[in-house]
Amino acid sequence: MSRFSFTLNATDGAARSGVIHTPRGAIRTPAFMPVGTAGTVKAMMPESVRATGADILLGNTYHLMLRPTAERVHALGGLHRFMNWDRPILTDSGGFQVMSLASLRKLSEEGVRFSSHIDGSKHMLTPERSIEIQRLLGSDIVMCFDECPALPADEKAVAESMRLSMRWARRSKEAFGDRPGHALFGIMQGGVTRDLREESAKALIEIGFDGYAVGGLAVGEGQEAMFGVLDYAPGFLPQDKPRYLMGVGKPDDIVGAVQRGIDMMDCVLPSRSGRTGQAWTRRGAVNLRNARHKDDPRPLDAACTCPACRNYSRAYLHHVVRADEIIGSMLLTWHNLHYYQELMQGLRDAISAGTLDAFVAQFHAQRAEGDIEPL
Amino acid sequence: MSRFSFTLNATDGAARSGVIHTPRGAIRTPAFMPVGTAGTVKAMMPESVRATGADILLGNTYHLMLRPTAERVHALGGLHRFMNWDRPILTDSGGFQVMSLASLRKLSEEGVRFSSHIDGSKHMLTPERSIEIQRLLGSDIVMCFDECPALPADEKAVAESMRLSMRWARRSKEAFGDRPGHALFGIMQGGVTRDLREESAKALIEIGFDGYAVGGLAVGEGQEAMFGVLDYAPGFLPQDKPRYLMGVGKPDDIVGAVQRGIDMMDCVLPSRSGRTGQAWTRRGAVNLRNARHKDDPRPLDAACTCPACRNYSRAYLHHVVRADEIIGSMLLTWHNLHYYQELMQGLRDAISAGTLDAFVAQFHAQRAEGDIEPL
Numbered sequence: 048m049s050r051f052s053f054t055l056n057a058t059d060g061a062a063r064s065g066v067i068h069t070p071r072g073a074i075r076t077p078a079f080m081p082v083g084t085a086g087t088v089k090a091m092m093p094e095s096v097r098a099t100g101a102d103i104l105l106g107n108t109y110h111l112m113l114r115p116t117a118e119r120v121h122a123l124g125g126l127h128r129f130m131n132w133d134r135p136i137l138t139d140s141g142g143f144q145v146m147s148l149a150s151l152r153k154l155s156e157e158g159v160r161f162s163s164h165i166d167g168s169k170h171m172l173t174p175e176r177s178i179e180i181q182r183l184l185g186s187d188i189v190m191c192f193d194e195c196p197a198l199p200a201d202e203k204a205v206a207e208s209m210r211l212s213m214r215w216a217r218r219s220k221e222a223f224g225d226r227p228g229h230a231l232f233g234i235m236q237g238g239v240t241r242d243l244r245e246e247s248a249k250a251l252i253e254i255g256f257d258g259y260a261v262g263g264l265a266v267g268e269g270q271e272a273m274f275g276v277l278d279y280a281p282g283f284l285p286q287d288k289p290r291y292l293m294g295v296g297k298p299d300d301i302v303g304a305v306q307r308g309i310d311m312m313d314c315v316l317p318s319r320s321g322r323t324g325q326a327w328t329r330r331g332a333v334n335l336r337n338a339r340h341k342d343d344p345r346p347l348d349a350a351c352t353c354p355a356c357r358n359y360s361r362a363y364l365h366h367v368v369r370a371d372e373i374i375g376s377m378l379l380t381w382h383n384l385h386y387y388q389e390l391m392q393g394l395r396d397a398i399s400a401g402t403l404d405a406f407v408a409q410f411h412a413q414r415a416e417g418d419i420e421p422l
Numbered sequence: 423m424s425r426f427s428f429t430l431n432a433t434d435g436a437a438r439s440g441v442i443h444t445p446r447g448a449i450r451t452p453a454f455m456p457v458g459t460a461g462t463v464k465a466m467m468p469e470s471v472r473a474t475g476a477d478i479l480l481g482n483t484y485h486l487m488l489r490p491t492a493e494r495v496h497a498l499g500g501l502h503r504f505m506n507w508d509r510p511i512l513t514d515s516g517g518f519q520v521m522s523l524a525s526l527r528k529l530s531e532e533g534v535r536f537s538s539h540i541d542g543s544k545h546m547l548t549p550e551r552s553i554e555i556q557r558l559l560g561s562d563i564v565m566c567f568d569e570c571p572a573l574p575a576d577e578k579a580v581a582e583s584m585r586l587s588m589r590w591a592r593r594s595k596e597a598f599g600d601r602p603g604h605a606l607f608g609i610m611q612g613g614v615t616r617d618l619r620e621e622s623a624k625a626l627i628e629i630g631f632d633g634y635a636v637g638g639l640a641v642g643e644g645q646e647a648m649f650g651v652l653d654y655a656p657g658f659l660p661q662d663k664p665r666y667l668m669g670v671g672k673p674d675d676i677v678g679a680v681q682r683g684i685d686m687m688d689c690v691l692p693s694r695s696g697r698t699g700q701a702w703t704r705r706g707a708v709n710l711r712n713a714r715h716k717d718d719p720r721p722l723d724a725a726c727t728c729p730a731c732r733n734y735s736r737a738y739l740h741h742v743v744r745a746d747e748i749i750g751s752m753l754l755t756w757h758n759l760h761y762y763q764e765l766m767q768g769l770r771d772a773i774s775a776g777t778l779d780a781f782v783a784q785f786h787a788q789r790a791e792g793d794i795e796p797l
Binding site: 085086087089090091092114115119122123124129130131341342344354358359360362363366367369370372373374376377 | 460461462464465466467489490494497498499504505506716717719729733734735737738741742744745747748749751752
């Protein structure tokens with residue numbers, strides 16, 4: 048079995064393009080990871096997710112530990128086999144979702160005690176248990192268990208939380224041990240405070256990880272503050288390891304993050320939007336529920352090659368969204384994931400060609416035009 | 423443009439196998455038509471419906487006239503283009519669904535006045551308007567507008583209703599006119615009364631249609647009564663035209679109907695069941711919600727080649743059904759439609775080989791075994 052490794056192929060300013068090699072296949076970076084929350088990227092067959100160009104999926108430890116449970120997934124041959132996806136999977140640690148979804152949370156040095164949002168059952172997540180769950184799931188890229196405070200927050204609280212996460216990072220590393228072909232990523236915290244981000248990065252580097260995430264962003268601080276952190280935070284991390292910005296984002300967030308040296312991202316946005324009638328296109332967001340589409344025979348995006356754009360009119364998409372037909376979610380999720388992957392391919396190509404500035408300028412210019420005029 | 427025609431290739435007892443030729447492609451009979459209610463077979467991409475082996479879909483006049491409206495579908499290039507299905511489409515007349523779904527119905531010699539179940543808007547369906555709607559949709563096989571009384575019902579009421587439907591059949595034929603490449607089917611009524619069925623058949627034959635439906639069954643009379651009618655009713659119809667049993671049914675209904683000389687059927691059952699966690703297999707119905715499946719690594723049906731059976735365990739199907747994940751509806755609908763089409767292929771092959779009795783015996787024997795034992 049080959050080892051986990053990262054090859055940096057090209058840079059353009061702070062932006063980087065490369066390949067993460069794993070025994071389950073290559074991940075072209077910058078990479079966008081669709082979210083397969085509970086063992087499925089909602090409304091998509093996994094072969095369709097692959098057809099959009101995704102090299103890797105994200106799975107949620109919190110959801111899977113509660114249902115169907117990590118032990119059950121393990122007994123059934125692991126998450127890849129369970130959900131019929133044989134390429135790489137990254138799992139989060141559960142830390143973020145415990146704080147956002149579970150009830151009766153109690154945080155201690157040991158970890159987080161909480162009640163399930165599904166059935167109220169009591170659980171405990173610790174660095175050791177999170178790493179064990181991710182091992183049982185068979186994750187290729189395992190994330191350290193961390194605490195992620197919502198922003199804005201008191202700087203002292205952010206500092207204490209960050210230092211707790213660094214102690215948990217060390218325990219995560221010890222629990223992970225040596226697993227050739229699998230990777231463990233550390234997660235930088237520190238809110239929007241430069242000194243704390245630097246302190247966090249140094250602590251992680253001292254422990255040593257296969258990759259480094261920038262955590263604690265996209266939690267309410269706004270794009271300007273996020274980009275403010277990304278102007279310096281990636282520079283605190285090793286050049287030769289992948290950098291992952293967790294939970295980001297809208298297309299313009301992704302472009303800005305890549306410009307600032309981020310290699311990997313994940314977000315529920317393209318799939319969640321697809322279930323509410325919202326499409327993301329090169330000309331911005333389009334709401335298919337809007338009555339302006341009801342007689343429109345044109346495709347959502349004439350230049351897009353996804354099934355929703357190749358085979359259907361805006362009028363059809365409007366109809367199935369209004370009628371709450373499942374195919375509306377299927378087609379718009381497919382389109383959105385396709386658009387996101389096409390954007391990533393554009394970014395990778397531009398970085399390789401040294402033309403990222405021109406690509407980004409065109410990206411913003413097209414969005415500024417807005418959607419095509421109504422008929 | 424070639425004309426609509428029917429070729430009978432083989433018979434075995436009363437059962438028949440053949441091909442309906444249409445300008446949009448051949449329909450192998452006995453045929454099962456998946457129902458694409460409102461411009462989509464729910465939870466399925468049309469290319470997936472085709473992959474199950476379907477030669478033809480059914481569209482619902484009642485649903486489509488209300489939303490997105492027949493005029494809009496017509497302006498957008500017709501139903502085939504609208505829903506991305508270029509093979510034959512049969513549309514019902516709207517008569518049955520007006521009586522089962524609409525509110526404030528008022529029946530007269532002219533037709534049915536009713537209010538939409540979606541927004542309460544007022545509409546009138548007559549034989550002429552139904553035929554016009556089906557023409558606007560671009561239907562390949564158009565059904566006469568009829569009235570379908572629920573059973574059991576008073577014989578006098580059934581007779582009066584049948585005679586009204588026969589007057590409407592004549593008006594439907596006049597409204598349809600001459601449309602090469604398109605077919606108009608008459609619908610036999612008469613409940614469970616042999617004399618009325620014969621009277622209805624004679625009235626329809628006198629008018630003359632491209633095919634004949636047996637209507638007014640599968641409306642509460644039970645399988646025994648339905649088979650009782652099918653023991654004689656198909657014999658009242660011309661040998662050289664296709665015979666369509668509307669709204670049927672469960673797998674054993676289908677087998678019994680084919681044995682009695684039916685060539686075409688439609689039913690929402692495989693798709694509707696797929697959205698509630700119920701699968702149809704050669705060993706009978708399987709409820710994937712049941713906890714017996716939660717640790718079961720075996721496929722739903724080891725001999726089935728559909729994606730749900732090839733790529734997933736019962737444990738996965740159980741998980742996604744319980745978690746209300748859309749992929750549960752997608753996979754189980756696909757499986758159910760695949761199973762139905764495989765059953766039709768088995769019936770066609772057996773009729774061609776003159777081995778229908780053996781096929782039917784095996785069909786019942788496999789179902790009698792029941793589902794595989796729990797682990």
